Amino acid sequence: MNYSVRHNDYSISIFIVLCGIGILLFCFIAGCVDDSSSSTNVGNLTNVPANDVIIPVASPSSMTYTSNMQKGGIPSSSLIYEGLVIKDIDGKFDPALAQSWNVSDDAKTWTFHLVQNATWNDGAPFTCADVKFTNDYMKANNLTMGYVLSDVQSIDCPDNNTAVFNLVTPYSAFLDQISRTPGITISPEHIWQNINDPQHYQDSQMIGTGPFIFTQAVPGYYQYTTNENYHGRVPAIPGVVLKMITNPDSQVLALENGEIDVVSGITPAVAQSLSGNSNISVYSINDTGACEVAFNMAQYPANISAFRHAMSHAVDRDTISSIFGTGRPTETTFLLPTLAGNAVNPADVGMYNYNLTEAQKLLAAAGFVKNSDGVLIGPDGNPVTITIPLGSKGDAVNDKIIAVLKNDWAQLGISVSTVYYEDSTQYRKAANANPVFIDSFPVLLHDDADSLGNFAVTPLQETNYYNYNDPEYNSLVAQVKNTTNQAAIQEMAYKMQDLLAKDVPTVPVASTDTLVAYRTDRFTGWDIGPGYHSIMDPRVLENLTPVQSS
Known part of the structure; x- marks a missing residue:
């Protein structure tokens, strides 16, 4: 697959x-x-x-x-x-x-x-x-x-x-x-x-x-x-x-x-405005979408484990979640508890707490140091600059997410810029040429142990978007495919999430809801x-x- x-x-x-x-x-x-x-x-x-x-x-x-x-x-x-x-x-x-x-x-x-x-x-x-x-x-x-x-x-x-x-x-x-x-x-x-x-x-x-x-x-x-x-x-x-x-x-x-x-996908403000209509009711379809700040582990500085760990503490999930107006922060390594249930390893919940002081300490320990101008200088001796590719202009949500990241990462001394690609092929190339990207995904691809195969390298999947390639992880994915024993699958899924928490190929940010309004009459x-x-x-x-x- x-x-x-x-x-x-x-x-x-x-x-x-x-x-x-x-x-x-x-x-x-x-x-x-x-x-x-x-x-x-x-x-x-x-x-x-x-x-x-x-x-x-x-x-x-x-x-x-x-x-x-x-x-x-x-x-x-x-x-x-x-x-x-x-x-x-x-x-x-x-x-x-x-x-x-x-x-x-x-x-x-x-x-x-x-x-x-x-x-x-x-x-x-x-x-x-x-x-x-x-x-x-x-x-x-x-x-x-x-x-x-x-x-x-x-x-x-x-x-x-x-x-x-x-x-x-x-x-x-x-x-x-x-x-x-x-x-x-x-x-x-x-x-x-x-x-x-x-x-x-x-x-x-x-x-x-x-x-x-x-x-x-x-x-x-x-x-x-x-x-x-x-x-x-x-x-x-x-x-x-x-x-x-x-x-x-x-x-x-x-x-x-x-x-x-019926109308699906209304904003919270619209939902509030409709509350006075006696013939209209609003309900929420929970956890319909999600987003993540992901790393391309083949590109500097995301190829440095300590950098990824540090940046996992520099993603303000609460603020970003509030941008969507619905939904909640995601504190797991990849799977969503509301959908994946006991496939989620509880030991890996809250691994990426927002803490810029901790992020700065981890960066310094890895050889990333601020100069007198407040610019973060990497182990290669150059200022750390991150270009984040985006799929298209006019996406207000993505623009707001980038604004949050720019503000926080600037405090670490990192300069963030964006480039927009209307053409999907060009966007794909850009995502594979830059160290950080924003990804949106349907949550139904993140609801069970099998979803963890997204990070694997297998004979049928020679690479993945994160360029993550861990032999132990790959072996666990292959073992999951080969067993129908649910207890064994859960145990292997827990191990895979431990590895993701250790290696940090991505930082899940938030899951979002869909508000629906309908005519009760x-x-x-x-x-x-x-x-x-x-x-x-x-x-x-x-x-x-x-x-x-x-």
């Missing part, structure tokens, strides 16, 4: 966060849906059932890609397509297209027992052949999402309802790989087997097995109707309408005017509890109940 693709590329990190929404904005198709119940006109859409949920989306950019196999959606956030399993809020796995599964003792053979009543939207039955085809076709045609199944050597179908995955090497966390960001969705063989040029094919049919069916689109609007033949829990709502509203303030105004039903059930990270999650939409008009 190539963690460097999943986590280490800033542009991929941003894409992963957005791809759950992206799958919903696939392309334009024509048509309309009729419903015997009351209906309304939404913009240019006609005959839309009055109880369709109307959700705003901010960007049309995700409509440009060719197919689900090229840039597929997260299984837990895709309305149309499904994977085999979905990771649950407590770290366990829910059935999707697989109703049960088992793994061999060596974690190399995974057997999935498929649901027997699932059909594609066009009525064709779903079978193991679709699972095998998805794997084989993506790899044969070098399609983007094929990397998710890079650990799979082959898939066997002993019968229509059984899929046996034979892995190249043992992998105890294989369920994570296929279910979480970005995960993998299954595609219909009877559709794709006739597509000879999938690299350029624009899928206009979007035949899936999920709880919703994409039925019509007009400029600025996209509609999905509920799949009444869905093999799982059929939603109580007739469908979903996505309405293009690019400006966040306009989204909030549309919510207040009753034009849409339209639907109940939005806030179904912690762990569901998107209002697009079908399990959230399945939980909605229309409010009956008096």
Whole structure:
């Protein structure tokens, strides 16, 4: 599994966060849906059932890609397509297209027992052949999402309802790989087997097995109707309408005017302003994103262990957390306690306490000394200057984080500058050429022991974004992949976190929350509890109940 693709590329990190929404904005198709119940006109859409949920989306950019196999959606956030399993809020796995599964003792053979009543939207039955085809076709045609199944050597179908995955090497966390960001969705063989040029094919049919069916689109609007033949829990709502509203303030105004039903990602100030509206309620989806101050250990001075230790005490998590307006400081080495639970080593909590005096002592002991002008001179005899690459201009949060770092690091005698890169490839090169970078990531990549593989060097992952390469650490990652014993995995995860605390390849800073506002006079059930990270999650939409008009 190539963690460097999943986590280490800033542009991929941003894409992963957005791809759950992206799958919903696939392309334009024509048509309309009729419903015997009351209906309304939404913009240019006609005959839309009055109880369709109307959700705003901010960007049309995700409509440009060719197919689900090229840039597929997260299984837990895709309305149309499904994977085999979905990771649950407590770290366990829910059935999707697989109703049960088992793994061999060596974690190399995974057997999935498929649901027997699932059909594609066009009525064709779903079978193991679709699972095998998805794997084989993506790899044969070098399609983007094929990397998710890079650990799979082959898939066997002993019968229509059984899929046996034979892995190249043992992998105890294989369920994570296929279910979480970005995960993998299954595609219909009877559709794709006739597509000879999938690299350029624009899928206009979007035949899936999920709880919703994409039925019509007009400029600025996209509609999905509920799949009444869905093999799982059929939603109580007739469908979903996505309405293009690019400006966040306009989204909030549309919510207040009753034009849409929900807005995700509002600021605390907006949440406060909405508190006086009797028809609007606000809730928080905790721990949806996070950021870190990371080190490129191949670049001076980050290649000096004592420098990294010193700087780990020069990151003011409390102040930076307050910038986000939601969330809290992260005091662990990498995993988040609210998501990773007992996989977090409690001995390594609070290892990087903010203390500039301690940072200065550690720097001095390592040969970094201030001159008479207050400039920090490194062991190489030169002033210590740090250039931090950033992905793009106009990111107010990143700018504020940099402002905090500049102020604190200036007190240590370190000069900090920034360079912006609109092009993701250029940003990646810059991050690999500078000693410090700011990284943002979706927290679902940091919720269990398997996530610690981000720091490993393995035969399948020849480097990582931090250029961290510790033989003991690499060995532990390999051992975790080779065992299914949870107690043993926890023990090894603790050892890996001890090594991260000792070597400090990165300093996690904060986890952030997402505030959601919704119309209480339209639907109940939005806030179904912690762990569901998107209002697009079908399990959230399945939980909605229309409010009956008096």
